[in-house]
Amino acid sequence: MVNEINPDGINVKRIETLVDGVFAIALTLLVLGITVPSVTNPTEAVLYQSLVDLLPNFYGYFLSFCLLAVFWRINHSQFNRIKRADNTMLWIVILWLLFVALVPFSAFFIGEYGNYQISNIFFDLNLFAIGFLLFLNWYHAINSGLVDESEIKRGKSVLMVNLMLPAISLLAIAVTFLPFLKEYGYGWSNIVYLLIPFLKRFQ
Template structure:
């Protein structure tokens, strides 16, 4: 008897196994983010020393918050996509593999920005990392829609959500472009990450 919880295509690719891999990578990446915030080591600290140490960690907390929320959004969108994908092929599998490659890189990107957020290169690296995640997420959905991998009853809804998915890499490019504004050399490049807060405010995640 066939297990209805498993969807297998003629190429032998199990959709549920892909979802399991995605969940595992996201769980690890989101957990590793907190490692970018280390407890200050101060010999004979005073109350003032601890307040100052926490204040110095604010960029790390900021980077942690932004990155955690973004990973949650990316996971949510991918989860919604796979609720509509009934089948998989080798192309979709490899798109997902490369997508997860960049997802797993987010903790490093977050640490980099947390430690060196006042430098342009750290923010460029972070923006390019998120652009790759957003673009591959869009590419995955575009391929699924155009390759007959999506449940036929959900194709129309899927097509309408394709534009929403395209907004993810677009926002990353906006953030990247902002890093080249001259006045940010004075006020700090880290402010460009605020653009990403627009992603959770999208009307829906499809």
């Protein structure tokens, strides 16, 4: 399939290039949330404990990296089927990238304050915005004739699967209000994101 340029002069390939660039930067910035411990008198025991103290930061890095990879993969799959773009799609993607670029901050936030409810809710809201705009982009593409007619039927069946991504983020927010997490740590609410790999079964 050859991507077309519409009368507004919007090239699908240029949008894909922008997306790839922002994702590359966001994925790279995630590692900055893990800083090498500054130890005055290092010993094996002290360095070991320093690494243990960094586990929440590693957790935030790993979780955010994997989730961004999932979102990039879904977007890549969408644009394999999108033959042209319009101004509405362009601005949906730009708004979407705004929240993608925010993920490193969200990851740092839960890395440093993962035992607090507000940091986890902020992280979940960030992912909700990314998931919802990803759904909205595909919904607009299908209903605005931006994909091949042969893809419309399958595309509509995938819509509900894409809507499950922001739904999982809302579920994660709801889980933070469970009473026992106040004692065991709000970071456990993010375990619901393990549901995402199972969405592939419905595509």
